[in-house]
Structure formats: C-alpha cells, structure tokens
Amino acid sequence: MRYLYRLLLIPLFGCSFPSAKPPEAEFLVADGSSTYWVRSGPRGITARMSPLILTSADNRFYEVYVGESARSYDNAVFTTEPVFRRDVVTGDSTLLLEDPGVSNWEKRYLSMFPGAAPLRSDEVNDDEVDFAASSEIDILGVVGPYILYDRRTTVERANYVKTDSLRGALDVRSGAAVPLAAVGRDSTVANGGGNRDANGVTWRHAGYEVVARLDTARAETEVVLRSLSGREWILGYVDSGLPRVFWLDEHRAGSKLRTALTAAFDGALIEDGDTQFVQALTGATAVRYATAQR
Numbered sequence: 001m002r003y004l005y006r007l008l009l010i011p012l013f014g015c016s017f018p019s020a021k022p023p024e025a026e027f028l029v030a031d032g033s034s035t036y037w038v039r040s041g042p043r044g045i046t047a048r049m050s051p052l053i054l055t056s057a058d059n060r061f062y063e064v065y066v067g068e069s070a071r072s073y074d075n076a077v078f079t080t081e082p083v084f085r086r087d088v089v090t091g092d093s094t095l096l097l098e099d100p101g102v103s104n105w106e107k108r109y110l111s112m113f114p115g116a117a118p119l120r121s122d123e124v125n126d127d128e129v130d131f132a133a134s135s136e137i138d139i140l141g142v143v144g145p146y147i148l149y150d151r152r153t154t155v156e157r158a159n160y161v162k163t164d165s166l167r168g169a170l171d172v173r174s175g176a177a178v179p180l181a182a183v184g185r186d187s188t189v190a191n192g193g194g195n196r197d198a199n200g201v202t203w204r205h206a207g208y209e210v211v212a213r214l215d216t217a218r219a220e221t222e223v224v225l226r227s228l229s230g231r232e233w234i235l236g237y238v239d240s241g242l243p244r245v246f247w248l249d250e251h252r253a254g255s256k257l258r259t260a261l262t263a264a265f266d267g268a269l270i271e272d273g274d275t276q277f278v279q280a281l282t283g284a285t286a287v288r289y290a291t292a293q294r
Contacts, residue, residue: 023208023227026249028261030054031240032141032148037248037265038235040208040225045233052268054088056246057145057173061088061257063264064147064172066137069098071106072119076131078106083137083149085172089260096175099135101153101164106133132156141240144189145172148180192244202226203245210245 025040030053037048053064063086070079082098109131110116133155140148146169155162169178183189194201200213211224211232220237248258 020231022225022233024249025205025208025225026247027205027210028054028246028248029210029223029235029238030142030244030246031238032139034238035265036235036238037261038225040233045225045235047235048265050265050268052264053139053142054246054264055142055145055147055172055244061246061261062086062172063088063268064096064139064142065268066139072123073109073113073116073129074119075113076106076109076116076129077134078102078109078132079134081135081137083139083147083170086264088264089257091260094175096147096172097137097149097170099137099151099153102133102135105155130158140167142172142244143169143183143242144186144192144244146170146178146183146186146189147172148183192242194245201242205247206250212243214241 021042022040022045024042025038027038029036029038033051033053035050035052035054037050039046055062055064065084065086066081067084068079068081070077072078080099080102083096084093085096086093133153135151135153137152138150140150142148148169149167151166151168153164153166167180169180169183170176171178191201192203194203194210194212200211202212203210207228209226209228211226213222213224214220215222215237218237220239221241221243222237223235223243225233225235248261
C-alpha cells in the first residue's frame with residue numbers, strides 16, 4: 001500500500017513584526033493522508049503531525065486505514081489491501097472495502113486445483129508461483145464522509161498478465177459505493193464545512209478562523225490561523241485542495257476523545273515508522289494582517 005502524504009511545514013522564522021499573541025485555539029487539520037493537531041495560545045503555536053487518515057461522521061471520529069491480507073499456496077498467492085474504518089474512541093474496526101476480484105480468482109484457482117491447501121501463516125512461499133492475483137489500494141482523499149480511492153488489480157499466470165484499475169468512492173458510515181459524480185454534487189461536503197469566497201475557504205470558530213487558500217504557483221494549499229482582528233499566522237501547506245478542520249476547543253471534545261486521539265496519533269506513527277514531527281511558532285514568527293479587515 002502507498003500513502004500519498006506530505007508534512008505540514010511550519011515556518012520557524014519570519015518577518016520582524018512586533019511580538020503578537022495568537023488566539024487561544026485547538027483544532028485538527030486533516031487532508032487525504034495526514035492529520036495535524038494544532039494548539040495556539042499566548043506562548044505560541046505548536047503543530048503535531050501524524051500519518052493518520054481521519055474523518056468524522058454522525059458525531060464520531062473514524063480513522064481510515066488500509067490493511068493487507070495474503071493467502072498462499074504451493075504454487076499460487078492471492079493478496080488484497082482491504083480498507084477499514086476504526087472508531088477512534090471505541091477502537092472497533094469495520095471492513096469497508098475488499099476487492100472481490102482477487103477472491104474470484106482464488107476460487108477459480110481452487111476449481112482448477114481442488115487438492116490445493118493454503119499454507120500455514122508460519123510457512124513462507126519463497127519460490128516463484130504460476131498463479132498470482134493482487135489488489136493495491138491508494139487512499140486519494142477524504143471528502144466529508146466519503147473516501148476516495150484508487151484500486152489496481154493484477155493477475156499473473158503463465159504467459160498471461162492482466163491489470164485493471166478503478167477509481168471510486170465509498171461511504172465511511174456504511175461502506176456503500178458512491179458514484180464520484182454524486183460526491184461532487186453533495187453540497188454538504190463541497191466546502192468541507194467552511195465558507196468559500198474568492199480568497200479560499202474559511203472556517204469560523206469562537207474567537208478565531210482557519211483559512212485555506214490554494215497557492216497555484218506551488219500547487220498546494222496554504223493553511224492560515226486568523227484572529228478576529230484580521231491578523232494571520234501562516235501554519236504551512238498541505239497537498240489537499242480542500243483540507244478538513246475539526247474543532248477540539250469545545251465542550252464535546254472531552255478527555256476521553258483527547259486520549260483516544262492521542263492513541264490514534266501514536267499508533268499511526270508507529271505503524272508508519274516515521275518520526276514524529278513537531279514544530280512551534282513563537283510570537284515573533286511569520287505574522288501578517290489580512291487585506292480585508294472586518
């Protein structure tokens with residue numbers, strides 16, 4: 001499996017403006033492959049990154065992840081990468097998607113070789129096989145409750161190779177397939193819960209705003225924290241054209257959810273093998289005023 005993610009780059013040095021205190025804030029910024037936990041206050045801004053694919057639906061947080069399943073025989077191997085959701089608070093995992101094509105090819109193989117028996121989990125088939133079917137899945141993005149993915153299925157036999165690809169969407173709540181056109185028409189997710197204008201998308205919250213602006217020169221999205229007076233702190237850039245924002249500084253984000261989110265952040269880091277990424281902005285770092293004062 002491959003995750004297409006990029007670190008949120010927090011600028012540590014900027015213009016020599018007078019020290020400015022950012023607003024009290026705590027929120028998550030999520031794109032299609034990573035999540036950033038941002039905390040802001042009088043002492044500055046910190047951001048923690050994790051390769052966690054996070055979304056929310058029906059007032060619940062879900063981690064979306066891709067697993068791996070392999071069944072081997074003496075002369076064949078069948079591999080899939082199923083998509084799961086994990087409830088962040090309860091830890092319960094639910095299978096959302098698995099390529100049925102690989103299972104069908106396995107059934108076909110067993111009909112050709114009815115005496116074939118799967119190898120035990122502690123047995124390894126190091127030899128080249130005559131029959132192989134595999135499915136790879138990339139998570140391309142998450143839009144509201146919808147997961148966008150790319151799936152490639154490859155079948156290899158003697159003197160025969162066939163590859164199929166499919167780009168689709170599924171509902172994180174049920175695993176049901178959703179037409180891509182229907183996702184685009186869903187007005188409830190078109191702006192990720194924010195308000196779109198000519199300058200980007202703005203998420204308004206008590207005491208501050210988060211702004212996402214597409215930087216066409218960089219082909220990335222700039223994410224900004226903005227006070228109600230119009231002063232801005234540049235948080236960095238993400239690949240997603242429309243990141244999602246989840247508020248944590250409100251009454252429903254209690255200690256149970258925070259503990260669960262911390263565990264999910266740590267778990268994704270361990271599974272991915274990357275080093276935890278933490279940077280901070282002090283009062284003297286990049287800050288500017290918005291051109292449109294309110």
